Amino acid sequence: MLEFERTFQGMRKEKKWFLESGKCVEDELYAFGKQCRFEHLAHSFVIDPDDETYYQNKVFTSEELEEIRDTESKDLPKMPIELLKYISSFRTKTTEKLRIMLDKRQNWKGKNFDRTKHFDFDWIKHSVHSLLLEFESGTLKQNHLETWYNIHIWSLIDKSFNELIGVDVARGLLLRNEKISIELSKDWSQQHEKHSEEEGI
Known part of the structure; x- marks a missing residue:
């Protein structure tokens, strides 16, 4: 504030x-x-x-x-057909099929990779894979502090600007230090109690 x-x-x-x-x-x-x-x-x-x-x-x-x-409204640019097709290829019904698509060899990978042409393709693949890891681990069903979302979710959006020269994306800490300290203390206390019970203390 x-x-x-x-x-x-x-x-x-x-x-x-x-x-x-x-x-x-x-x-x-x-x-x-x-x-x-x-x-x-x-x-x-x-x-x-x-x-x-x-x-x-x-x-x-x-x-x-x-x-x-x-006021000064601007139309969104149209997405290239090839990029749209690539995004659509991840519309699968199972995580197994999604992993198969992620593992599929792309002609823009390896020695053919050109950052000026293929950055968006690479970013999409990285983002899908990162979100898949979160989905499979069940973290998306849990409640988290805002910092967790900044690190695990919003950072994916931040990386989409990496190809723009002169653009520096940074996120501020939305939660007060006191609240973070309380949450950390609460987590430490719970872990300490669990450890004490296991040790029979």
Whole structure:
């Protein structure tokens, strides 16, 4: 929350986004973020015009959200057919078949690999394999701290930007150190109790 405060205080008025209604987007996101009890995109000053939370909490009207959606909108680039086919090849019904597809020799691997042409293919294979390991170990069915998701899940998304020169993806620690210490202490305590029982202490 302190970073959220510092970011807002460092904003210059002439750089802020004012809608036709006269409402300032950054000011509204800040006011809304201060009221949120949980982490929200507003804390990063990122706005999703399809998030109904803004309308439900009267942060923006439907007309204002439409203006936000249409301002300098850009169409998503079309995915190359070969890349789409490769992604579709992993639509299997069993993990065994998924592993067979992962093990299948690709003509872009080995000496034929060209980072400028095949980065996305390589990233997809790595991501599918990483998620498969999590699925098979059952970790996706468990509850975890936010840090776990940053390391095991969101890091896969971060790696998709590795081919972009000048882009440095970093994640902040969302949980307070006190809470992490409590969780670590709780885990240590449980392990210590289990060890004591096994030793007959």
